[in-house]
Amino acid sequence: MKLINIGFGNLVSSDKLVAVVAPVSAPVKRIVQEAKADGMLIDATCGRKCKSVLITDNNHVVLSAISCEAIQNRTEESEEQKDEQ
Structure with missing residues (x-):
């Protein structure tokens, strides 16, 4: 299981991610x-503007103040580290 930093010390499991989309x-x-209505929303923006929405395989939705491109780069970095091991 690899964790991806989605900003401000918040982490998401890369195994659980289905999509990262712009809001x-x-x-x-x-x-x-x-x-939000179903109680499945996790706001990890720490009061900042939402720049990306992460959708997980168990229907949780995570809001992040980090751009989609930055999350993609962090995901690719974690996969490269996984390949090295």
Whole structure:
């Protein structure tokens, strides 16, 4: 299990991630609102603007203040470290 830093000391398991998307489209906003209503939303922005939405395999939705590109780079770095071991 590899953990990815999604900002401000918050970590998410890379094994559980299904998608990392930008929060600007209406369907993504709808997903966030539904997750909030269902109690499945995790806000890891620490009061900052949401720049990415992470969707997990167990339908949890995580908000992050780190951009999608930065999370992608961190995911790739953790996979490279995994390959080295």
